[in-house]
Amino acid sequence: MSSPVSVFTPEESRAIKQSWKALTADGLLPVGLLLFERFFADVPQVRHMFSGTGIHGDENSPKENFSMETLRENDKFTKHAEGVAAKLSCLVDNLDNTPAVMNICSELGQAHKMYNVKPEYFDRLGGVLLDVLQAAMDVGLDHPTIQAWKKAYEVIAGATKPYL
Template identity: 30%
Template sequence: MGTIADGEGTELNGYGGEKEPGGGHGGPLTQEQVHGIKETWAILAQDPVERGVDLFMKIFEEDPDLKKLFYFADDGRELSREDQRMRSHGERVMEAVGGAVDSLGDLTAVVPVLTELGALHHKYGVQPSYFDTVGAALIYILETNLGDKLTPSIRQGWVLVYGIVGATMKKGMQQAMDHQNMAKTRP
């Protein structure tokens, strides 16, 4: 598949989200963006649990209907930042983002994991459009935690990285749907 930095295999428009102003990513990541993404990630990774909680609180603020998909939010009660189930899940999501950042030089290592994650998310009823909400929430978390360290160029790099992550997971979801549909049509 190539690297994110060389742009091979990355025919994406933003992160596929309509919530991203401008949409287009303008091509492959520059080395400056790769460096900036790694630097800004190091700041967020200092507290992955809290950043994961921030992410889910923003997701649920933007689209409360998504709560029904999460085991820690499915009973309709008000969520607390201290909910250990949400904290644990948020940390796992942030670890996945960290894996993508660590793989900026070679996506071939992370593609199978993301494809499998997409297939798993299909089983939970996740719709491809939900990735738009997650992408917008991630950019919001970056903006609110990084301030002026998130330059327009680095922000655009993050949009591209999330676009690749989201598109790969969507591909895994599609493969799972295709497999499920083929199984239904077999005699």
């Protein structure tokens, strides 16, 4: 029986897995919330897509302007944030099995299609992920681990976006 195919070198795979383990040492929810906090700051036009969380604004505070503190108190939103980090963990766990990653990404794309998620939002989320990792590791964009993550996210986004 042959081993699964991977597009990553052993060094890239190890760097991604070790950095993700370090980032998620305090759990998945803090990482998911941090990703969304940065994502909403960088791409505020996506906030409206989270109306399914049950948060409703009024004329003085439309839902697009709700603070992260408000969102952190919303069970549906925190469940989604934790789910995003869990899906990233699943992808990291399967990093050395490209067919499994492709399958996870197709499911991810199909799940987001019903919400009219634009392909460019996945690209922007990738930038946020890289920024979060770079800040957590206190390294530059040229660091080998960040470059490995960049490659990984390009694979993930490339396999997900056709299904949106």
